[in-house]
Amino acid sequence: MFWFILRRCGSAVLVLFLSSVLIFLGIRALPGDPASVMAGQEASQAAIEAIRKEFGLDKPLPAQYLDYVGQTLTGNFGRSTQDQLPVADILAERLPVTLELSLLAMVVAIVIGVGAGIVAAVRRGKLADYVATAFGLAGLSVPHFWLGLLGILLFAVTWRVLPASGYVPFTEDPVQNLQRMILPALVLGTGFAAILMRQTRSAMLGALSADYVRTARSKGLSEAKVVGAHALRNSLTTVVTVLGLQLGALISGAVVTEQIFVIPGFGKLTVDAVLTRNYPVIQAVVLVTVIGYVLVNLLVDIAYAFLNPRIRLSGGTRD
Amino acid sequence: MRPSPKVVAALATLPLALAACGGGETSNTPAAPSSIASASTDNRSVKDGGTLNIALNADPDALDPSISTTLVGREVFANMCEKLYDIDASSNLIPQLAAGMPEVAGDGKEVTIKLRDGVTFNDGTAFDAAAVKKSLDRHRTWEKSARAADLAAVSKVEVVDPTTVKLTLAQAFTPLTAQLADRAGMIMSPKALDSGSDNFGASPVCVGPFKFASRTSGSQIVLDKSADYYDAAKVKLDKLVYKIIVDPNVRAANLKSGDVQVADQLATNTVAGVQADPNLSVVSGGGLGYYGFQINIGNVSGSTEKPGAVDTPLGKNPQLREAFELALDRDAINKAVYNGLHEVDCYPVPIDSPYRPKDLTCPKQDLAKAKQLVQASGVQTPIAVTLATPNDAVNQRLAQVIQSMTKEAGFNVSVQTAEFVSVLEQGKAGKFDVLLSGWSGRVDPDGNLTNLVTSQGSNNYGGMSDAGIDDPIKQAAAESDPAKRAELYGAAMKKAAELRGVVYLYHNLYYLGTHKTVAGIQYFKDGLPRFISAGFAA
Numbered sequence: 133m134f135w136f137i138l139r140r141c142g143s144a145v146l147v148l149f150l151s152s153v154l155i156f157l158g159i160r161a162l163p164g165d166p167a168s169v170m171a172g173q174e175a176s177q178a179a180i181e182a183i184r185k186e187f188g189l190d191k192p193l194p195a196q197y198l199d200y201v202g203q204t205l206t207g208n209f210g211r212s213t214q215d216q217l218p219v220a221d222i223l224a225e226r227l228p229v230t231l232e233l234s235l236l237a238m239v240v241a242i243v244i245g246v247g248a249g250i251v252a253a254v255r256r257g258k259l260a261d262y263v264a265t266a267f268g269l270a271g272l273s274v275p276h277f278w279l280g281l282l283g284i285l286l287f288a289v290t291w292r293v294l295p296a297s298g299y300v301p302f303t304e305d306p307v308q309n310l311q312r313m314i315l316p317a318l319v320l321g322t323g324f325a326a327i328l329m330r331q332t333r334s335a336m337l338g339a340l341s342a343d344y345v346r347t348a349r350s351k352g353l354s355e356a357k358v359v360g361a362h363a364l365r366n367s368l369t370t371v372v373t374v375l376g377l378q379l380g381a382l383i384s385g386a387v388v389t390e391q392i393f394v395i396p397g398f399g400k401l402t403v404d405a406v407l408t409r410n411y412p413v414i415q416a417v418v419l420v421t422v423i424g425y426v427l428v429n430l431l432v433d434i435a436y437a438f439l440n441p442r443i444r445l446s447g448g449t450r451d
Numbered sequence: 452m453r454p455s456p457k458v459v460a461a462l463a464t465l466p467l468a469l470a471a472c473g474g475g476e477t478s479n480t481p482a483a484p485s486s487i488a489s490a491s492t493d494n495r496s497v498k499d500g501g502t503l504n505i506a507l508n509a510d511p512d513a514l515d516p517s518i519s520t521t522l523v524g525r526e527v528f529a530n531m532c533e534k535l536y537d538i539d540a541s542s543n544l545i546p547q548l549a550a551g552m553p554e555v556a557g558d559g560k561e562v563t564i565k566l567r568d569g570v571t572f573n574d575g576t577a578f579d580a581a582a583v584k585k586s587l588d589r590h591r592t593w594e595k596s597a598r599a600a601d602l603a604a605v606s607k608v609e610v611v612d613p614t615t616v617k618l619t620l621a622q623a624f625t626p627l628t629a630q631l632a633d634r635a636g637m638i639m640s641p642k643a644l645d646s647g648s649d650n651f652g653a654s655p656v657c658v659g660p661f662k663f664a665s666r667t668s669g670s671q672i673v674l675d676k677s678a679d680y681y682d683a684a685k686v687k688l689d690k691l692v693y694k695i696i697v698d699p700n701v702r703a704a705n706l707k708s709g710d711v712q713v714a715d716q717l718a719t720n721t722v723a724g725v726q727a728d729p730n731l732s733v734v735s736g737g738g739l740g741y742y743g744f745q746i747n748i749g750n751v752s753g754s755t756e757k758p759g760a761v762d763t764p765l766g767k768n769p770q771l772r773e774a775f776e777l778a779l780d781r782d783a784i785n786k787a788v789y790n791g792l793h794e795v796d797c798y799p800v801p802i803d804s805p806y807r808p809k810d811l812t813c814p815k816q817d818l819a820k821a822k823q824l825v826q827a828s829g830v831q832t833p834i835a836v837t838l839a840t841p842n843d844a845v846n847q848r849l850a851q852v853i854q855s856m857t858k859e860a861g862f863n864v865s866v867q868t869a870e871f872v873s874v875l876e877q878g879k880a881g882k883f884d885v886l887l888s889g890w891s892g893r894v895d896p897d898g899n900l901t902n903l904v905t906s907q908g909s910n911n912y913g914g915m916s917d918a919g920i921d922d923p924i925k926q927a928a929a930e931s932d933p934a935k936r937a938e939l940y941g942a943a944m945k946k947a948a949e950l951r952g953v954v955y956l957y958h959n960l961y962y963l964g965t966h967k968t969v970a971g972i973q974y975f976k977d978g979l980p981r982f983i984s985a986g987f988a989a
Contacts, residue, residue, distance in 0.1 A: 168875075172521070215512060215513055216650055222668045298710060299670065394695065394697075396667055396669050401669060
C-alpha cells in the first residue's frame with residue numbers, strides 16, 4: 133500500500149511539473165505583450181521596458197520559468213499586473229467564492245434534477261414525464277448568459293425581490309450573501325440539474341422494472357417506500373458517479389455565471405486575467421486548478437485502492 | 452411528491468414569456484441625443500449622509516496616478532486625488548490645488564505655481580511645495596511612469612517657498628496646464644509614497660473629498676468621506692462604492708433594480724431603456740475623444756520606428772483611401788451602430804473646441820466620386836482590404852457597416868476580429884490594412900494629436916509621417932496665443948485629413964444613468980462623474 137501511494141504521488145508530481153511547463157509556454161504563445169497592456173496606450177517605450185524588467189519578462193524563457201517555479205514553491209505567486217495586488221491574496225479572496233457558488237449550484241441541481249428525474253420515471257409516459265423531459269432538454273440547451281440576464285430582468289428589475297448582481301461575503305452578512313447567490317446558483321445549477329434529471333430518470337426506470345421492486349410491491353409496501361427505499365437507493369450509484377464527473381464542469385461553468393452576476397470568483401478572475409494578459413494571475417489560477425484536480429484524483433485512486441485490493445496489486449506492487 | 456401539472460406547465464412556459472419581456476426592453480425607439488441633458492451640474496439641495504453605489508464599466512488598473520492609464524481609473528481618481536488644476540463645466544481650466552493659474556515667464560520656460568494654503572492629505576500629512584515637487588518628480592522621472600511624456604517639457608521642479616513651486620521647461624509648452632489638470636497634476640502624500648514605494652496604488656493617499664478605503668480586485672473599490680479635506684463641509688455622502696459591472700445590460704439592470712444609483716458609460720443600446728424608466732435619468736458628457744479607423748500607410752516595422760512603404764492598395768494609393776472614406780456615410784453609421792447617440796465628425800478635436808478653426812468641413816458620402824477614384828486608380832476591383840477590429844458586438848457591427856458601405860465603391864473588406872489586446876498589438880506592429888481605434892481625448896488639442904498623428908508617435912499606428920503635420924503641432928505647443936494655436940492645429944488636421952492615416956468617424960459621448968433621488972453630480976466633457984457635492988435629494 134505504501135509503495136502504491138508513493139507511486140501515485142510521484143506521478144502526481146510529474147503531472148504538476150508538466151502542467152506548469154504547459155501553462156507557462158501556453159500563455160506566452162498568446163499574442164499580446166503583458167508589459168504594453170499594463171503600460172497602456174499612452175506609455176513610452178521606456179515605461180514598457182521598465183515594466184518588463186520589473187516582472188522579469190525581459191529574461192530568457194528558462195530563467196522566467198525558474199522564477200515562476202521558485203515563487204510558486206514558496207507560495208508567493210507574485211503581483212497581479214492589472215492592479216498590482218499580491219496574487220496569493222487575490223486567490224485567497226476568490227477561491228472560496230467560486231466554491232460556495234458551485235456548492236449551492238450543486239444543491240440546486242440535486243434538488244431539482246433528482247426530484248424531476250424521480251417524478252418523470254414514476255409518471256412515465258404521462259404529462260409530468262413530458263414536462264420534466266422538456267425541462268431537461270431546455271436546461272441543456274439554454275445558455276447560462278441568457279438565463280442569467282432573464283433572471284436579473286425578472287427577479288431584480290421587474291419584481292425587485294432579489295438584488296441584480298454582486299457579492300457580499302457570508303461572514304459579513306449571511307442573509308445578503310444568500311440573497312445574492314440564489315439567482316446565480318439557480319442559473320448555474322439548471323444545466324446540471326437537466327443532466328441529473330436524465331440520469332436519474334433512466335436509472336429509476338431500470339430499477340422500477342427490476343424484480344426486487346415487483347417483490348417489494350407484492351409484499352404490500354407503500355408506493356413511497358418502494359420508490360424511495362428500494363428503486364431510488366439502487367439508482368443513486370449512477371447519480372453519484374455523474375455528480376462527481378460533473379463537478380469540474382460546474383466550476384468551469386461558473387466562468388460565465390460569474391461574469392453575468394459580477395461575482396468576484398475564480399472564473400471571472402481567469403477571464404479577466406486572460407484578456408489583460410495578466411501572466412502571474414493566469415499561471416496561478418491554472419496551477420491551483422490543476423493541483424485541485426490532481427489532488428482529487430489522487431484521493432480517489434487511494435480510496436479505490438483501499439476499497440478494492442485488486443487495484444493496488446494490478447500494478448505489480450507489493451506492500 | 453407529485454407536482455401539480457398546472458404548476459409544471461406554468462413553469463415550462465415561463466422562459467418564453469420572459470423572452471417576450473426581454474425583447475421589448477431593447478427594441479424601443481431611441482431618443483435623439485438632444486433630449487438628454489448635457490454635461491451639467493445638478494443644483495437640487497441634498498441631505499447629509501448615505502452610500503452611493505456606482506457601476507463602472509471596467510476594472511481600473513493600479514490606482515497610482517503615475518502609472519494609471521484607464522478612463523475608469525480616472526473616474527475613481529476624480530473623487531479622491533485632486534490635481535493642481537481641473538476643468539469646469541465649460542472645459543475651462545481652473546485651479547484646484549493651485550491657488551491660481553500659473554505665472555509664465557522667461558519666454559514660456561519658467562512656470563510658477565502658487566499653492567493652496569492649509570490643505571492636508573487624507574492621512575493628515577501637510578500639503579506643501581515639497582510634496583508637489585516629490586509627486587511631479589516621480590511622474591517625470593520614475594522609469595515606470597506613464598506620465599513622463601506628459602511632463603517631458605519640464606526639466607526641473609524647485610520649491611520656492613512652502614506654497615510656491617517653480618517649473619523650468621526645456622522649451623515653452625502651453626499644454627502644460629492641461630497636463631497638470633489630469634493625472635500628471637495629481638499630488639500624492641509624501642508619507643504614503645515613502646512607505647508604499649512602488650506599490651502606492653495598493654493604498655493610495657491624496658488630497659480629495661473621499662479617501663481610499665478598500666479594493667476587492669475585479670469587484671469593487673470603496674472610498675470613505677475624508678475628514679481631512681479642506682472643503683469637507685461641501686461633501687455630503689459618507690461613502691462611494693464603485694462596482695465593476697462590465698456587461699452593459701447587467702449595468703443597466705442594476706440601475707433599474709436600484710442596486711446601484713449611478714451607472715457610467717451606458718451602452719448606446721441601453722440608453723433608451725434607462726430613459727424610459729420614470730425613476731431614472733440620463734445625462735450626457737464626454738465628446739473630447741474620438742473613434743474611427745487607422746489606415747496603414749507607413750508602419751512597416753512598428754509605430755515608433757522609421758516609416759517605410761506599405762505594399763497594399765490602400766497603403767500605396769491616396770486616391771483609393773479617399774474613395775474608401777467617400778463610400779462612408781457617417782450619419783448612417785451613427786444611426787445603425789450607436790442609435791444616433793454619438794457626435795459625427797471627421798477631425799480629432801472636439802467640434803466646440805476654441806482651438807478648432809471654423810472652416811473645417813467633413814466630406815459627405817459620394818459613391819459616384821468614390822467609384823470614379825477607384826476606376827482612375829487602375830487597381831482591379833474588388834480591391835481586397837482587411838479590417839481588424841476588437842471582438843465585442845459593437846465594434847463588429849461597426850466593421851460590418853463599413854464593409855457593406857465600401858463594397859459598393861469596389862472594396863472587398865474582410866473583417867478580422869480579435870481580442871482588444873491583440874488588435875492593439877497588430878496596430879503597434881503595423882500588421883493591418885485598416886484597424887478600428889479610438890482615443891479617450893484630452894482637454895488640450897495637443898493631447899489628441901501628438902503621439903497620434905505625428906511621426907513615430909506611439910499611437911500613430913498608420914505610420915503617417917509628414918512635416919506638414921509634425922511642424923505645426925510642435926509650433927502650436929510652444930505658442931500661447933489661442934488664435935494662432937487654432938490656426939496651426941487647423942493646418943495640421945487638414946494635412947492629416949488629406950493623408951488619411953486616420954479616418955475619424957465620431958466623437959464618443961458618454962451617457963451617465965442616475966437615480967432621480969441622487970442630486971449634485973458634476974458631469975463634464977471629460978466624462979468623469981464628480982461626487983464632491985452629490986448626495987441624496989433632500
